[in-house]
Amino acid sequence: MNIHESEKIAGILEDMGYTEAKSEEDADIIVFNTCCIRETAEQKILGHIGNVKHIKKVKPNLIVAVCGCMSQQPARAENLKKSYPYVDIIFGTSNMHKLKDFILSRKAVRKRILDIDEVPQVVEGINPHRTSGDNAWVNISYGCNNFCTYCIVPYVRGRERSRKVEDIINEVKELLSDGKYKTITLLGQNVNSYGKDLGEGVNFEYLIKEIEKLDGDFEIKFLSSHPKDFTLSLVDTIASSKKISHEIHLPLQSGSDKILKSMNRQYDIAKYLSIVDYIKDKIPNVRLTTDIIVGFPGETEEDFQQTVEVCKKVEFDGIFAFMYSKRKGTKAYDFEDQVDEKTKHERVNKILALEKEIIKNKQIV
Numbered sequence: 001m002n003i004h005e006s007e008k009i010a011g012i013l014e015d016m017g018y019t020e021a022k023s024e025e026d027a028d029i030i031v032f033n034t035c036c037i038r039e040t041a042e043q044k045i046l047g048h049i050g051n052v053k054h055i056k057k058v059k060p061n062l063i064v065a066v067c068g069c070m071s072q073q074p075a076r077a078e079n080l081k082k083s084y085p086y087v088d089i090i091f092g093t094s095n096m097h098k099l100k101d102f103i104l105s106r107k108a109v110r111k112r113i114l115d116i117d118e119v120p121q122v123v124e125g126i127n128p129h130r131t132s133g134d135n136a137w138v139n140i141s142y143g144c145n146n147f148c149t150y151c152i153v154p155y156v157r158g159r160e161r162s163r164k165v166e167d168i169i170n171e172v173k174e175l176l177s178d179g180k181y182k183t184i185t186l187l188g189q190n191v192n193s194y195g196k197d198l199g200e201g202v203n204f205e206y207l208i209k210e211i212e213k214l215d216g217d218f219e220i221k222f223l224s225s226h227p228k229d230f231t232l233s234l235v236d237t238i239a240s241s242k243k244i245s246h247e248i249h250l251p252l253q254s255g256s257d258k259i260l261k262s263m264n265r266q267y268d269i270a271k272y273l274s275i276v277d278y279i280k281d282k283i284p285n286v287r288l289t290t291d292i293i294v295g296f297p298g299e300t301e302e303d304f305q306q307t308v309e310v311c312k313k314v315e316f317d318g319i320f321a322f323m324y325s326k327r328k329g330t331k332a333y334d335f336e337d338q339v340d341e342k343t344k345h346e347r348v349n350k351i352l353a354l355e356k357e358i359i360k361n362k363q364i365v
């Protein structure tokens, strides 16, 4: 999502006549597109922002902008404005389309700008500067309604908003027209709930079938899925399609029903495994990958072992394992029974070792 948003920012700048600079020192504009999914990401980006101070000193006309999830948090945005006086423009996650106006206005009146749109909307018409080879990212929705207790996304990206089917189809048609793109990757925080805000008959399955009908030799991928909205009928559609990828990323997060409940994931292990069984039955060559969070508050050794057991049972083809980290502004921040760092490290290492073992065994078979 962030990579594609950076492509859009680059597209806006290109439309204004800017070209890519070789280095920060060469640039006339530097835009920091930030992530705040983890506090360490915020610390890192603040370090990078701090580093441009010396460039601004020798190049006072340099425009420095900060946008994205981190600056969407009002307190953080105010703090950025106060602590980093050489940052000219601060904007959020849903007003990127105003970047041109921000730059022109900053140049005209030299007044610093802080603009965080409180009403997130779907904006069309930005022409991204695509940088992902023959893969083209295409947003289908923005925001999220799920409120997993560890996640900041619904607070910084707002409630789920789906793009209209015709806007998505037109974008994909255009991408396919020059023959450069072989993969279309549909993006949303939860692609499976696409269309719920658009009215009857429009859902993710409908959209993906419409895209599949388009002429051309291309593959359709999508990110990210949510097990609670992953329907068996979608599995049937994938199984019978010649264009939809057989790589499915289905975040598990934990193998313990108790922890899933505490995470507010809205599915249990029985439901998760029933989808996996159905996928494996209908799509025998599926490449199934997942996300796991270890060390969520209250995760006992027994809960962790349940995660290990589910991983062994499913035999994932890839596991992205993360140690839970406290995120201010989320519900889980205040949960008691936080797991100590040593245990988190041990558990994440065990999951990574298990992933290696599963993949090795699969290769032998």
Ligand code: SF4
Pocket: 144, 145, 146, 147, 148, 151, 152, 153, 154, 189, 190, 226
């Ligand atoms: S579904 Fe994903 S984006 Fe939405 S709250 Fe949960 S983890 Fe965050």
